[in-house]
Structure formats: C-alpha cells, structure tokens
Amino acid sequence: MKPGSTRTKRDPLRTVLGWLVGIGMSFPVFWMALAAFKTEQDAAAIPPKFLFAPTLENFVAMSERVNYFHHAWNSIVVSFASTLIAIALAAPAAYVMAFHASKFTRALMLWMLSIRFMPAVGALIPIYLILVALNLIDTRFALVVITCLSNLPLIVWMLYSYFKEVPAEILEAGRMDGARPLRQLWYLLIPLTLPGIASTGLLGMILAWNEAFWCINITATNAGTLALAIASFANSEGQFWAKLSAASLASIAPILVFGWFTQRQLVRGLTFGAVK
Amino acid sequence: MSATVVNHAGARRQKRGMKVWPLLLPSVSVLLVWMIVPLVMTIWYSLQNYNLQSPPAQFGGLSNFEYLFTDPDIPIVVWNTLLLVFGPLVVTVCLGMAFAVLYDGPFPGRGIARLLVITPFFVMPTVAALVWKNLFFHPVWGLLSWVEKLFGLQPIDWFSSHPMVAVIIIVSWIWTPFATLILLTAMQSLDREQIEAARLDGAKAVSRFIHVVFPHLKRPISVLVMLETIFFLSTYAEIYVTTMGGPGTATTNMPFYIFSRALQGFDVGLASAAGLFAILIANVVAYFFIKRISEHL
Numbered sequence: 001m002k003p004g005s006t007r008t009k010r011d012p013l014r015t016v017l018g019w020l021v022g023i024g025m026s027f028p029v030f031w032m033a034l035a036a037f038k039t040e041q042d043a044a045a046i047p048p049k050f051l052f053a054p055t056l057e058n059f060v061a062m063s064e065r066v067n068y069f070h071h072a073w074n075s076i077v078v079s080f081a082s083t084l085i086a087i088a089l090a091a092p093a094a095y096v097m098a099f100h101a102s103k104f105t106r107a108l109m110l111w112m113l114s115i116r117f118m119p120a121v122g123a124l125i126p127i128y129l130i131l132v133a134l135n136l137i138d139t140r141f142a143l144v145v146i147t148c149l150s151n152l153p154l155i156v157w158m159l160y161s162y163f164k165e166v167p168a169e170i171l172e173a174g175r176m177d178g179a180r181p182l183r184q185l186w187y188l189l190i191p192l193t194l195p196g197i198a199s200t201g202l203l204g205m206i207l208a209w210n211e212a213f214w215c216i217n218i219t220a221t222n223a224g225t226l227a228l229a230i231a232s233f234a235n236s237e238g239q240f241w242a243k244l245s246a247a248s249l250a251s252i253a254p255i256l257v258f259g260w261f262t263q264r265q266l267v268r269g270l271t272f273g274a275v276k
Numbered sequence: 277m278s279a280t281v282v283n284h285a286g287a288r289r290q291k292r293g294m295k296v297w298p299l300l301l302p303s304v305s306v307l308l309v310w311m312i313v314p315l316v317m318t319i320w321y322s323l324q325n326y327n328l329q330s331p332p333a334q335f336g337g338l339s340n341f342e343y344l345f346t347d348p349d350i351p352i353v354v355w356n357t358l359l360l361v362f363g364p365l366v367v368t369v370c371l372g373m374a375f376a377v378l379y380d381g382p383f384p385g386r387g388i389a390r391l392l393v394i395t396p397f398f399v400m401p402t403v404a405a406l407v408w409k410n411l412f413f414h415p416v417w418g419l420l421s422w423v424e425k426l427f428g429l430q431p432i433d434w435f436s437s438h439p440m441v442a443v444i445i446i447v448s449w450i451w452t453p454f455a456t457l458i459l460l461t462a463m464q465s466l467d468r469e470q471i472e473a474a475r476l477d478g479a480k481a482v483s484r485f486i487h488v489v490f491p492h493l494k495r496p497i498s499v500l501v502m503l504e505t506i507f508f509l510s511t512y513a514e515i516y517v518t519t520m521g522g523p524g525t526a527t528t529n530m531p532f533y534i535f536s537r538a539l540q541g542f543d544v545g546l547a548s549a550a551g552l553f554a555i556l557i558a559n560v561v562a563y564f565f566i567k568r569i570s571e572h573l
Contacts, residue, residue, distance in 0.1 A: 028411070029396070032411060095299060206397070260391060
C-alpha cells in the first residue's frame with residue numbers, strides 16, 4: 001500500500017461530497033426514469049411524487065406510436081458500423097504517423113483536426129443535395145458514411161496517441177523477422193494497444209449514438225436513429241411528459257447500460273496523448 | 277565500412293517509405309473528399325440565387341453575403357455562438373477539475389459514485405434537453421420551480437427570462453463528465469511520489485495542487501478545451517428541442533441560424549453563404565487552439 005492512502009481512506013468530507021456530486025449529476029436521469037413509470041397526473045404532480053403506483057402504460061403508448069426496435073436497430077447499426085469502419089481506416093494511418101514519422105506528419109495531423117473543426121452546418125447543403133441526387137436520403141448507408149467521416153479525425157488522433165506509447169524497438173524486432181507493415185500492425189501493434197483501441201471505439205460509438213444533427217436533417221422514418229425518434233416524438237407528444245420520459249428512457253437505455261459496463265475502459269483510456 | 281552502413285540504412289528507409297505511404301491513403305483520401313467536395317459546392321452555391329422552391333439557380337454574385345452581413349441578427353448570432361462555446365467551456369473545465377480532484381482520492385463507494393457522475397455523458401443531447409426543459413425548468417410543474425416555491429421565491433421561467441443560461445446549463449451538464457474523465461485520467465497518471473515528496477516538504481494541499489498537479493494538467497486541459505470547442509461550436513440538438521433559437525434570437529447560434537433562416541426557407545444560396553461564414557468563425561477559433569495543441573504533438 002502506498003504511503004498516504006491509509007490516511008485518506010476515511011476522509012469523511014471526500015466521501016460525503018463524492019456521493020453528493022454523483023447523486024446530483026445523475027439525478028436528472030433518475031428523475032426521468034421515475035417519470036417514465038408514472039401516470040401523466042403523477043408526473044406533473046405538485047409537490048413531486050417520489051412514491052407512486054408504477055405503470056407500464058407509457059411504454060405501451062410509445063410502442064403504438066414509434067417503432068422502437070426499428071430505430072434502436074438503426075442506432076446500433078450506425079454506431080457500430082461507423083466506428084468499426086473509422087477504426088479500420090484510421091489504424092494504418094495512425095501506424096504510419098506514429099512509427100514512420102516524416103516532416104509531413106505533424107501537418108497531416110493538424111489538417112485532420114482542422115477538418116473536424118468545420119461545422120457540420122457548413123457541409124449540410126452540399127451533402128443533402130448529393131444524397132438527393134444519389135437517392136440516398138434517409139438510408140442507413142448515408143448515415144454510416146457521414147458519421148464515420150465526421151468521427152474519423154478524432155479516431156486517427158486517439159489511435160495515434162496509443163500507438164505512440166508502444167516502444168519502437170518492439171516493432172523493430174518484428175521488422176527484423178521480416179514482418180510487413182500491415183502484419184506488424186495486425187499481429188503486434190493491435191494486440192499491444194487493444195485497451196486503447198477499445199476506448200477509442202467506445203468513444204466513437206457514444207458520439208455516433210448521440211449524434212443528432214445529421215440524423216435530424218438527412219434521415220426520417222426509414223433510417224432514423226433513436227435520436228431522431230425522440231426528437232419527432234417530442235414534437236408530437238410534447239405535452240405528455242410521462243410518455244416522453246418513457247420514450248427518452250428507452251432511447252438512452254442501451255447506450256447507458258453499455259457505457260456503465262465499459263466505463264472502466266473509458267476512464268483509463270481518454271488521454272488523447274495528453275499524458276506523458 | 278561506415279559508408280556501407282549509412283547506405284544500407286538509407287536504402288532501407290527509402291524502401292520503408294515506399295512501403296508505408298499507401299497505408300495513409302485510405303483515411304487521407306476520404307477526408308480530402310469529405311473536405312473539398314462540400315467546400316467547393318458551398319462556395320459555388322453561395323454565389324447563386326437558388327431557392328429549392330423556385331428553381332432554377334441564377335448567378336447572384338455576392339448578394340447572399342450582402343444579405344447576410346446586413347442582417348441585423350448576425351452580430352447577435354455570432355455573439356450567441358461564442359457564448360455557447362465559452363460558457364460551457366468555463367463551467368465544464370472548472371467543475372471537471374473540481375470533480376477530478378474529488379474522485380482522485382479513495383473513499384468508500386468511489387467506483388459507484390464515479391459511475392453516477394459520468395452518467396450524463398451517455399445521455400443523448402435531445403433527451404437531456406427534453407428532461408431539463410420539462411421536468412426541471414418548467415415554470416409550473418418543473419422540479420426547480422417547486423424548490424423555488426419551497427423557499428418562498430417566485431418561480432423562474434427559465435426559457436423566457438434566462439434562455440441562454442438554461443441552454444448553457446444543459447450543455448454543461450452533458451459535457452462535465454467528459455471533462456472529469458479526461459482530467460481524472462491525467463491526474464491518476466501523475467507520479468504519486470512527487471506529491472508525497474511535496475507533502476513531506478510541508479507543502480499545503482492548495483500549494484501542492486498549484487505547483488505539482490496543475491503544471492501536469494496543462495496539456496490535458498488544452499486538449500480538453502480544444503475537443504470541447506469542436507463540439508460546442510456545433511451545438512444544435514439542445515436548441516432544437518428547447519427554444520428553437522428563441523425567444524426572438526436569444527439562443528440562435530450559427531448552426532441554428534442556418535437551419536432556421538436558410539434551410540426552413542429552402543434558400544440554398546443564403547444557407548451556403550452562412551455556412552461559409554460559420555466555417556470562417558470555426559477556423560478563427562480553431563487557429564488559436566490548433567496552434568497551441570501543435571506545440572504538444
């Protein structure tokens with residue numbers, strides 16, 4: 001045990017504050033989850049009800065209005081596919097930048113970041129018109145491609161920072177054995193940096209799942225993800241808070257559970273190369 | 277002898293260079309297309325008088341820009357865009373720092389408490405905005421108005437009297453966990469012995485933080501600020517769900533201006549001109565950060 005840790009172990013102030021902050025930050029989610037199981041009257045009751053007879057009627061009402069599983073499937077497909085493709089595209093580039101750096105590497109990196117700085121609205125009109133011309137409006141394919149491209153610069157950057165931590169000698173050894181770059185990448189680098197790749201993937205998936213701008217503007221009932229479903233549900237059912245809460249809970253539940261189970265990876269991994 | 281070694285190394289580097297550059301090609305080429313095609317088309321359309329409801333397009337010169345820069349709303353929109361970047365930036369970095377310090381030390385149930393803190397990050401912006409708008413900020417049935425009444429205060433109608441503050445609160449709530457995660461990771465990579473040494477030297481907690489921890493956090497903070505700026509420059513869903521840019525133009529930022537003024541009016545020319553302007557703003561902001569970050573790469 002490290003010195004000092006026994007001393008801070010029973011730090012009552014830290015314990016109380018730590019729990020208060022945790023409960024406070026997640027309270028809106030908890031409150032929404034409660035409202036999802038209330039009747040409309042209970043959801044709008046003053047004073048607020050913490051104890052009530054739970055009901056599933058909101059979820060029934062939601063499933064009559066929205067094809068939940070269809071949109072959930074779209075969300076899953078778009079976030080997985082766009083992240084996997086982005087990692088597949090990014091990994092070779094990150095490998096070259098990390099281990100075969102040239103005088104262009106830095107400029108290349110900054111150029112990629114500067115693309116991510118371009119606001120999506122700036123590209124919306126051309127992309128929209130291209131998609132109309134190609135008959136790709138409201139398709140999962142279009143959403144996967146766009147989400148993938150908009151996350152690609154960040155994913156290159158994250159992978160680069162993880163690859164950079166691997167000592168060059170290890171790859172050098174592989175090179176002596178005659179391993180070609182792609183084999184080095186596949187058999188040495190990827191297994192070595194798997195935790196980093198996992199957290200890159202996690203972040204990519206969370207960003208893709210929560211992405212709303214492209215989704216609202218280029219998809220509708222066919223390819224719309226849960227982000228679109230909830231936005232349109234809010235337009236039609238805006239006054240029915242309990243139903244809205246049920247739909248909200250249903251649309252964040254998958255990524256929330258996924259995030260909770262993988263958060264350790266996320267906590268360890270998000271350095272963006274900022275830590276030496 | 278040494279010449280052969282150099283030659284050999286040189287030859288190998290050359291051979292290596294020839295072998296690796298194709299690996300860059302996939303991502304560089306798609307990003308190049310992703311950048312250039314929309315950019316060129318946006319520039320082209322910005323010079324057209326083109327409304328989807330009354331085609332065909334006609335060459336309009338700089339008329340779209342003229343309209344844009346004489347629109348009295350534009351200064352407000354630019355100001356709102358900057359407010360919506362810097363407001364949440366300040367809040368999330370400060371809170372994230374405080375939370376990171378809090379969760380850096382051990383206490384019973386830290387794992388669960390940390391899980392609770394990062395929960396908002398998994399909530400999609402549309403849902404977060406809905407929850408805050410209906411369940412918290414509503415002037416009659418919202419939880420906040422109930423709390424305010426408990427204390428004998430007049431309930432605040434957030435979205436009509438402080439719309440910008442309300443949107444900033446929502447955005448900050450979503451992104452504070454991200455700031456906490458990055459800063460906490462950075463803090464935990466800090467050499468414990470260094471802190472311990474400072475403590476044994478008699479440094480108080482505050483001066484330990486300022487002189488030992490904070491210098492270590494400079495890089496993570498600048499990375500964090502850059503990433504968040506990227507996301508805050510395009511804040512959209514939070515506005516779409518709550519205020520629709522209003523009341524008036526009180527919460528209209530650049531993305532929402534383009535959406536409401538140009539897209540809903542099917543005015544491709546104006547939307548493109550405004551899009552170019554948004555890119556310009558983003559690049560001005562990006563320039564400062566990228567310059568800073570590039571020192572760290």
